[in-house]
Amino acid sequence: MAEPHQSEEEASHPYSNRWQRLYHWFDRRTGIGSLLHEALDEPIPGGARWAYVFGSVLLFLFISQTITGIFLALYYVPSADRAHTTVAYIVKEVTGGSFLRSLHAYGSSAMVIVLLLHLTQTYLYGAYKGRRELLWISGCVLLGLMLAMAFTGYLLPWDQKAYFATTVGTNMASDVPLIGGWLKRFMRGGNEMGTLTVSRFFVAHVFLIPAVLIAFIATHVYLFRKAGAAGPPSEDPVKPRLPTQRFYPRQVVIDTIVALLLILILGALAHFSPTELGPKADPADTQFVPRPEWYYLPIFQWLKYWRGPFAIIGIIVIPTITAGLLVLVPFIDRRLERRPWRRPIAVGIFLLILAGFIGMGLMSVRDDQRDPSIAKQVAKQREETEQFMREPFEPEPALSTLAAANVALADPLAAAGKKVYESESCDACHGENGIGTNAGPKLAGATAQKPADELSKLLRHPTPKMLAGEMKPVDVSDEDLKALVAYIKNLK
Amino acid sequence: MSEAGDAPTISREEDSVSRRSFLGVLLGFGTVVMGAALAVPLIRFALHPLLTKTTEIGWSDVGKIDEFASLTAPTKRLIKVEQRDAWRKIISEKAIYVLPPKSGTLRILSPICPHLGCSIPWNETKQEFICPCHVAVFAKDGALISGPARRSMDELNSKVEDGMLKVRYQYFRQLIPQKEALS
Numbered sequence: 064m065a066e067p068h069q070s071e072e073e074a075s076h077p078y079s080n081r082w083q084r085l086y087h088w089f090d091r092r093t094g095i096g097s098l099l100h101e102a103l104d105e106p107i108p109g110g111a112r113w114a115y116v117f118g119s120v121l122l123f124l125f126i127s128q129t130i131t132g133i134f135l136a137l138y139y140v141p142s143a144d145r146a147h148t149t150v151a152y153i154v155k156e157v158t159g160g161s162f163l164r165s166l167h168a169y170g171s172s173a174m175v176i177v178l179l180l181h182l183t184q185t186y187l188y189g190a191y192k193g194r195r196e197l198l199w200i201s202g203c204v205l206l207g208l209m210l211a212m213a214f215t216g217y218l219l220p221w222d223q224k225a226y227f228a229t230t231v232g233t234n235m236a237s238d239v240p241l242i243g244g245w246l247k248r249f250m251r252g253g254n255e256m257g258t259l260t261v262s263r264f265f266v267a268h269v270f271l272i273p274a275v276l277i278a279f280i281a282t283h284v285y286l287f288r289k290a291g292a293a294g295p296p297s298e299d300p301v302k303p304r305l306p307t308q309r310f311y312p313r314q315v316v317i318d319t320i321v322a323l324l325l326i327l328i329l330g331a332l333a334h335f336s337p338t339e340l341g342p343k344a345d346p347a348d349t350q351f352v353p354r355p356e357w358y359y360l361p362i363f364q365w366l367k368y369w370r371g372p373f374a375i376i377g378i379i380v381i382p383t384i385t386a387g388l389l390v391l392v393p394f395i396d397r398r399l400e401r402r403p404w405r406r407p408i409a410v411g412i413f414l415l416i417l418a419g420f421i422g423m424g425l426m427s428v429r430d431d432q433r434d435p436s437i438a439k440q441v442a443k444q445r446e447e448t449e450q451f452m453r454e455p456f457e458p459e460p461a462l463s464t465l466a467a468a469n470v471a472l473a474d475p476l477a478a479a480g481k482k483v484y485e486s487e488s489c490d491a492c493h494g495e496n497g498i499g500t501n502a503g504p505k506l507a508g509a510t511a512q513k514p515a516d517e518l519s520k521l522l523r524h525p526t527p528k529m530l531a532g533e534m535k536p537v538d539v540s541d542e543d544l545k546a547l548v549a550y551i552k553n554l555k
Numbered sequence: 556m557s558e559a560g561d562a563p564t565i566s567r568e569e570d571s572v573s574r575r576s577f578l579g580v581l582l583g584f585g586t587v588v589m590g591a592a593l594a595v596p597l598i599r600f601a602l603h604p605l606l607t608k609t610t611e612i613g614w615s616d617v618g619k620i621d622e623f624a625s626l627t628a629p630t631k632r633l634i635k636v637e638q639r640d641a642w643r644k645i646i647s648e649k650a651i652y653v654l655p656p657k658s659g660t661l662r663i664l665s666p667i668c669p670h671l672g673c674s675i676p677w678n679e680t681k682q683e684f685i686c687p688c689h690v691a692v693f694a695k696d697g698a699l700i701s702g703p704a705r706r707s708m709d710e711l712n713s714k715v716e717d718g719m720l721k722v723r724y725q726y727f728r729q730l731i732p733q734k735e736a737l738s
Contacts, residue, residue, distance in 0.1 A: 127593075134600055138641075152642035158603040159596040166596075312578040319582060323589060458644035486633060486650040488674030491667050491726070495647050502672055533671050535688045 103311035108294030108303035111313035114188070115292070117181035119318035120325060124174045125280065127326070131167040132269070139219070141265035143258035146221035147343040148459045154340050155456035165333035171213055173329060175358045178209060186392075186413050189401030190293035193300025196393040198286040201279055203390045208276050215268035217356060221261060223444070226344030227353030229264075230256055235366070238378045256346065296401040341448040352440045354431070361423035364430070385416070473553075480550025483543045492533075497554040503534070507554035518548045609641045614714070614721040617653060617663065623720065626655040629677050629684070629695065631666070636724045649724050651711060652677065654696060663713045663722045664697045670704040672729050684708065705732040 090096040107115070138157055140149045153160035182202070185191060191199040218229040233256070237247040252259025291303065298305050308314075345351075355363050362382075369377025388395070396409050403410045431437050484490060484497075492503030499505030510518075521529070522537040522544060537544065599606065615634040623630070629652040638645040652664040668675050673688035683700065684693040691702030699707045712723040728735040 130597065134597055137601060148642050156603075156642075157600060158606055159600045160603070162596055163600050312582070315582065316578065319585065323585070326589070326593065456642075458639060458642055461640070461643045461645040482633060482648065485648040486631065486674070488650060488667055488672070490647070490649075491672045491674065495645070533673075533688065535673060538676075538687060 103309065103315065105288065105292065105310040106307035107292045107310060107314060108298050108307050109305040110308035111317055112295070113317055113321075114184055115314060116318050116321040117177055117184055118287070120177050120321055121174065121181060122280070123322040124170055124177060124325070125276070128167060128170050128174065129273070131163055131170065134163055135167060136269065141219065141261050143221060143261050145459075146219060146261050150220040150222075150340055151456055154337075161337045162333050165338040166329055168338040169329050169332050171216060172356070172358070173325060174209060175213065178206060182206065183417070187403045187410065188293065188296050189300070189403070189406065191393045192396070192399055192401055193290070193293070195286075195290045195293070195300070198283065198290055199393045200390055201283040201286060205276065205279050205283060208272055208279065212268060212272050212276070213356065213358065215264045215272065218261065218264045219268065220340055221344050222341035223344055223348065223351055223447075224341050224353065226256065226346065227351050228355045229260070231353055232355070233260075235378060238375055240375070240379065293401075296403060298401070300399055300401060339448050339452050341444070342451045350440060352437055352444065354441070357424070360427045361420040364423040364427035474549060476546050476549040477553040478550075479543075480546035480548065483539060483547045484550055487537065487539065497551065503532070506551055511551055511554040515548050515552060518551060519544055522547065604641075609639070611639050612724055613637045613639065614723055617651065617713070617720040617722050620661065620715055620718055620720050623653050623656060623661055626653065628679065628682070629654050629664070631677065634722060634724065650674065651722060651724070653720070657696075661713065661715075661720055662696070663711045665709045665711055665725070665727065667709070667726070668704060669706050669709060669727065669729055670702070675708065705730065706734060709734055
């Protein structure tokens with residue numbers, strides 16, 4: 064069957080099965096065999112465990128976020144006057160739009176949860192020990208990048224919640240010493256929140272941060288493979304002694320099961336309890352009580368305790384120290400002991416901070432429930448959101464329609480002229496609002512800027528060139544002609 | 556992993572090639588099924604403009620049918636046409652002719668000449684539509700009588716809902732003998 068020049072190669076690998084022959088043909092040209100070996104035969108000291116699923120699940124969630132995000136961009140327009148309309152269009156009109164947006168929104172929450180679990184597991188198992196400092200630090204960078212993704216993505220729907228939460232979030236940046244004010248203006252693209260803020264957050268959320276994320280995910284996975292899987296806490300972090308098991312098949316199966324379960328949960332949530340969209344952002348609303356997404360509530364609550372001149376300690380100094388400590392953990396905790404019960408101080412501090420975070424979040428919820436005026440306002444906002452979701456989608460008047468409406472408002476004569484323009488079917492050739500078509504030239508612009516006398520003359524007595532192009536003398540009353548000229552002069 | 560390579564391996568299922576490939580097929584199959592299930596909403600989302608109309612001209616109100624019951628000659632009306640373009644709407648005014656009712660039904664004509672697109676006025680004295688551009692002449696019901704046009708005036712789709720006459724405005728291709736709507 065094989066051609067003569069291939070027969071030697073094929074003969075040296077006498078595979079009976081044609082699939083094996085095909086695989087071999089492919090492998091010779093791509094090296095897919097060694098690639099799969101590298102990817103799947105990673106030895107895991109002590110064998111596969113359910114505790115090791117978080118990294119793979121995060122990767123899976125990242126891919127899911129990327130795909131849903133790209134699809135959402137099919138209909139989204141990043142500008143202050145379009146963002147909310149297009150998101151409402153996705154939610155209320157586009158087939159499966161509400162489901163996809165919900166999958167993306169719940170997916171971001173799931174990433175935060177799984178990332179915290181991943182961090183906790185790594186920390187409790189002491190899996191950052193034994194030449195794994197860079198692996199740990201790249202993980203910390205990924206945590207920061209992911210929180211930045213959550214922060215930038217939150218604004219994009221441009222509803223009340225998004226607008227006010229981001230107003231508060233960007234205001235916090237102004238507490239940074241020296242460059243604070245500059246930083247806030249840089250993030251917002253000006254002093255106030257506006258259309259440039261949407262552009263900036265969109266570019267950060269869709270291009271910049273994902274690019275850096277991908278680079279750091281690659282680094283993180285590479286460093287993980289270089290250091291090797293750490294195994295259970297009883298394992299030596301540098302020289303593993305436990306019998307190993309390969310990544311494939313057991314760990315792959317476990318990871319896949321968890322990923323499958325997670326996507327089922329997210330799918331069910333997105334289907335049965337879709338993410339809502341509030342009314343369009345109204346910067347003039349002074350009553351709105353902004354509350355961030357749940358995973359930012361602890362920080363939100365924390366900031367309440369720091370007022371006046373000490374605010375900088377709470378907003379900048381303590382978080383910076385905490386973040387610094389987290390990043391430097393492998394340099395501070397240098398012993399090779401990994402079992403958590405033999406590391407009471409390290410584990411104690413970690414659990415204390417974790418408990419502090421959860422406690423702050425719960426207190427924030429409790430504070431809101433206890434304050435009757437806030438509880439009332441929050442309930443009102445809830446009702447407004449539900450009301451908005453019940454309303455059918457309202458398309459946005461196009462700019463040309465608005466311009467025409469504005470002309471009518473500004474000048475009654477021009478408005479009368481618009482009626483003449485349309486009843487004489489001038490638009491059949493010159494197009495809607497004089498934008499021009501194949502059959503007739505554009506009127507807005509150069510033509511509209513001609514003096515009124517000249518326009519009247521041309522309309523009554525078209526030039527030979529105009530006549531050749533099927534433009535006929537306009538046969539209307541002098542009054543209507545005057546109105547028509549006024550309308551044409553208003554075309555922009 | 557050179558260090559790990561020195562360690563003994565747990566030799567339960569790895570060495571069984573048939574079990575590994577069986578699991579491989581199972582995983583591959585599972586992944587394909589899952590991927591396909593996830594792809595369905597994505598594809599439907601992307602194909603939305605093909606599954607439903609995202610650009611269309613809606614029905615415009617012309618007036619109460621009572622107003623047209625006693626018409627004796629074609630009457631010009633301006634209607635507001637709302638054109639949807641996904642999340643945008645474009646509103647414009649257009650002229651149309653409502654014809655006198657014939658056995659109870661109202662017909663609506665586009666005033667645009669099927670020859671070259673000029674606006675055709677109703678000539679009250681001659682009781683005919685006469686195009687000012689190239690003198691195409693049409694009867695009271697829009698039928699072609701003479702002139703360069705290759706077909707009669709174009710009728711627009713209309714309907715009556717709750718006593719309100721409604722029309723769907725459209726443009727038609729010019730210079731051809733049959734009526735063909737432009738999208």
